[in-house]
Amino acid sequence: MVKKSLLSLCLLAASASVSAQVSFDDYVLQMQDYAKEKGISEQTISTAFQGVKLYESAISADKNQPERRLTLDEYLKKSVPQWKINQANQRYQKHKAVLNNIGETYGVSPKIIVALWGVESNFGKFSGSYDVISALTTMAYEGRREDFFKSQLIDALTILDQGHIERRNMKGSWAGAMGQSQFMPSSYLAYAADGDGDGVADIWNNPADVFASAANYLSTVGWQAGYRWGRQVTLPESFDLSLISSKKENGKGLQEWAELGVMRHGGADLPVDEISAWLIEPQEGRYYLVYDNYQALLDWNRSHHFVFSVVQLAASIRD
Numbered sequence: 001m002v003k004k005s006l007l008s009l010c011l012l013a014a015s016a017s018v019s020a021q022v023s024f025d026d027y028v029l030q031m032q033d034y035a036k037e038k039g040i041s042e043q044t045i046s047t048a049f050q051g052v053k054l055y056e057s058a059i060s061a062d063k064n065q066p067e068r069r070l071t072l073d074e075y076l077k078k079s080v081p082q083w084k085i086n087q088a089n090q091r092y093q094k095h096k097a098v099l100n101n102i103g104e105t106y107g108v109s110p111k112i113i114v115a116l117w118g119v120e121s122n123f124g125k126f127s128g129s130y131d132v133i134s135a136l137t138t139m140a141y142e143g144r145r146e147d148f149f150k151s152q153l154i155d156a157l158t159i160l161d162q163g164h165i166e167r168r169n170m171k172g173s174w175a176g177a178m179g180q181s182q183f184m185p186s187s188y189l190a191y192a193a194d195g196d197g198d199g200v201a202d203i204w205n206n207p208a209d210v211f212a213s214a215a216n217y218l219s220t221v222g223w224q225a226g227y228r229w230g231r232q233v234t235l236p237e238s239f240d241l242s243l244i245s246s247k248k249e250n251g252k253g254l255q256e257w258a259e260l261g262v263m264r265h266g267g268a269d270l271p272v273d274e275i276s277a278w279l280i281e282p283q284e285g286r287y288y289l290v291y292d293n294y295q296a297l298l299d300w301n302r303s304h305h306f307v308f309s310v311v312q313l314a315a316s317i318r319d
């Protein structure tokens with residue numbers, strides 16, 4: 001009896017966590033008030049929320065993200081297939097002049113820009129067809145990360161308010177990542193840039209704007225022109241593995257690593273440079289010393305697997 005009532009209490013609690021909120025329609029009204037408080041114009045609010053809808057598919061996508069963590073090799077096999085390498089090379093050749101120009105302006109590697117484009121949206125072919133205002137409102141309503149998505153929603157409304165894109169063209173992923181660079185609205189406001197000089201940062205349709213926006217992002221978060229992202233290394237026997245860290249703050253100068261016996265993969269000496277590096281092990285038994293540029297990519301997406309996809313795809317591009 002006790003057990004049974006406990007069980008029904010649990011069931012009640014479980015259903016309450018899903019639907020304790022107001023209805024979606026009422027939630028939309030709350031968001032409109034919230035947007036007004038945040039200074040979004042009446043006109044934008046009235047048009048932006050017209051026809052806003054609950055995306056059940058976004059909620060299930062959010063709940064069904066893969067749980068099993070693939071090894072780095074398994075992940076790279078899926079994320080950097082041969083056809084994507086071929087595409088990256090074709091796109092690089094096609095847009096070479098623009099890419100080199102933008103790469104020079106921002107001090108960012110053109111190959112990394114193309115690789116980001118490929119990993120994020122398959123070179124603009126898959127940038128998401130969700131209505132961004134609806135997707136963000138849905139994710140805020142779902143509630144798992146309500147504060148984050150409410151803040152992204154306000155940023156999306158700000159983008160509309162500032163006239164960067166028309167409401168009906170503001171498309172993205174189920175989580176609200178927009179355009180060919182898959183920028184969240186906050187990233188758009190912080191980093192979107194105009195690559196072709198027409199005064200608009202159109203990350204949805206214009207490759208030059210996509211490249212400039214990605215380059216602007218990386219250079220702003222600390223990309224160092226002329227440096228690589230890192231390199232695979234070999235550790236000496238009886239190395240202190242507690243020095244492995246996923247945090248840049250635990251970096252040391254290359255010279256220090258050399259004194260600890262760390263070598264390039266294959267056994268040659270590390271290069272001599274003042275640059276700080278930190279030691280990661282993205283797959284068991286495989287070690288890399290990584291630099292500021294790795295951190296810049298990690299800032300873009302906190303997944304080490306993501307960063308390795310980008311650098312591997314970039315490395316496959318020939319001049």
Ligand SMILES: [Ca+2]
Pocket residue numbers: 193194195196197198199200201202206209
């Ligand atoms: Ca433009």
